[in-house]
Amino acid sequence: MSYVIGVDIGTSGTKALVITAEGELVGQATVEYPLHHPQPGWAEQDAEDWWRATCQAIQKARQAAGIKAEEVKGVGLSGQMHGSVLIDREGKVVRPPILWCDTRTTEACRYIEEKVGVTQLLQATGNPALEGFTAPKLVWLAQNEPESLEKAATVFLPKDYINYRLTGEIVTEMSDAAGSLLFNVAAGDWAEDVVDKLGLPSYILPPVKHSWEAIGEITPAAAAATGLLPGIPVAGGGADNACGAVGAGVVEPGQALSSIGSSGVILAPLASPAVSPDGKLHLFNHAAPDRWYLMGVMLAAGLSYQWFRRELGHLEVQQAEAGGRSPYQLMDKAAASVPAGAGGVIFLPYLNGERTPHADANARGVFFGISSAHRRAHLIRAVMEGITYGLRDSVVLMREAGQAIKSLRAIGGGAKSPLWLQMQADIMQAVVEVPRIDEGPAFGAGLLAAVAAGIYKDITEAVKATVKIRTSYEPDAGLAAIYDRTYEIYRDLYPALRPLFARARTAVAGVGQ
Known part of the structure; x- marks a missing residue:
């Protein structure tokens, strides 16, 4: 054989x-x-x-x-x-x-x-x-x-x-x-x-x-x-x-890919090269003949979820070790106990700066909207939602560029979580398909x-x-409406914080981590 x-x-x-x-x-x-x-x-x-x-x-x-x-x-x-x-x-x-x-x-x-x-x-x-x-x-x-x-x-x-x-x-x-x-x-x-x-x-x-x-x-x-x-x-x-x-299997125009690994990617194939006028979307050659693709990139997608597990997920790590399960499964379970919108908590996944749509090396991660009523589960869900909002930024840019993104193929660590896959469908307002083998x-x-x-x-x-x-996962219209409202706040946070990101980096320059 x-x-x-x-x-x-x-x-x-x-x-x-x-x-x-x-x-x-x-x-x-x-x-x-x-x-x-x-x-x-x-x-x-x-x-x-x-x-x-x-x-x-x-x-x-x-x-x-x-x-x-x-x-x-x-x-x-x-x-x-x-x-x-x-x-x-x-x-x-x-x-x-x-x-x-x-x-x-x-x-x-x-x-x-x-x-x-x-x-x-x-x-x-x-x-x-x-x-x-x-x-x-x-x-x-x-x-x-x-x-x-x-x-x-x-x-x-x-x-x-x-x-x-x-x-x-x-x-x-x-x-x-x-x-x-x-x-x-x-x-x-x-x-x-x-x-x-x-x-x-x-x-x-x-x-x-x-x-x-x-x-x-x-x-x-x-x-x-x-x-x-x-x-x-x-x-x-x-x-x-x-x-x-x-x-x-995303090699033809009209298809799109959503990948949540360490970084996050939205990718749409093209039959001819078309430069994004403002440069917010990347243009690359595809690994298929006579194909190019537009791509939006998040620098810390799955990396943000990994960071939460490492720094704040000690309980899930301990329980996972005792029960022979993945800590991510337990984090997903906690996130599922919280309604869509994470109780108003919003996470900006800019742990290592950002590329799309904000090319800003100074940008940093933020939890916004925390009150004494919130639990760790709200923060976990906010991280998942914030990463997905960041991917939606790229989908919005591609739709504005004329790409009709009605479905996405999901791969990477995010494709192993049913909760996250449904969240992607609801936030992107598109059908999310999972390949039989998602080791992209x-x-x-x-x-x-x-x-x-x-x-x-x-x-x-x-x-x-x-x-x-x-x-495959179909978008839920009711949840999509909730996410729409929260996404608008997410989009407003970066321009409000941009000057502070630069000041914060300068303020601690040379101090170390």
Whole structure:
């Protein structure tokens, strides 16, 4: 029998799935690793942690599936976007990769706007200068660690570095390159004029392939490390959101994706590139042929829920350990005991700043409307609702841009909670569908591997054969009306607090956390 392996290089860990040619999930494993914060607002990881986790996850997933190495016909990777992985001429990592959630590059963004021009940058790359993208990281390095940039022979995105370790090939692909702010999304190649104006060395930018192409084969060294056979084709892979959309079957215009992982994403495919005039929505290349997508991003979606569990959810953690359950199930149960609207408590999920619709690195999380009558359950529900309001911001922008979003495919941690799925349907006022296999990015990477291995002729055929809907949630008109009223207050809070966010960050600068 034939199998493929899909791997997702995430922020909290790496997941590997073993998938049959028919799209059945038969084995999986996740290996976690830390996120490092050398200074407030900084976020880095060790690229060697990614490699070790990839090798271990592939081995464990294959063992869980109970299959032989020779039955694996292809490998595909997805990965967190925007991270900068510099390697030297010997293939060694120059410095710890700077991640998508790092906000040290505010001044570098202003420099990019000055050198390229705000409108010119948006037209060339489909995106504004934001802290999370790759180009500001490279500018920051040029200005603050020039020795690191001087040592660099290549800059990879995270999953491209792992592809390099698997195949020895120096290559990227369009969906991830599109998140660099150095890529012309319409032309499908590097934006040389942007690179030149920023004074960055063009030789560090790798060749660009398609997501579904076989970019190389497993080397003997990688085979020894992963337990796979040498010679297995490796697909170009894709950015986590593009692969998540492929894995959920969201590849055609008129469809949309809702993903609540560490970050939160609303994604809508396009048949042709259409730049958001104000830059509030991102425009990227899809991992499917001749497709692009609009995307809105929250920096701390599931991360906000994880933060609550870690800092304020000790009771649920203890009960979960005693009862063999997930603390998130207990948090959901508490949230369900509170009516829609959380008793007037509203949560702003800006723990790490925000991207859509407020590109503001200074923004921070807020609980608004707390009284002595409120319980922890109100706060839990407010966090879930606040995250979903943030996603609705992106849906509103897309509808205003002409995208008729009547249904969404839900993936990620938020898709495992029936309460949260119904909440999404009510707040977005759209049908929410849950794929039978909701392991979006890794599953999508597996489908790319299946195309690269020749199991399917193209992405469309792979999606039609493998992606099925497990269940769906219809919006409740009565609850939608309640959420509408609360959402209006949510929308008014950010502009009211914006000047205070900047003052608060300045007030404690240099004090530490």
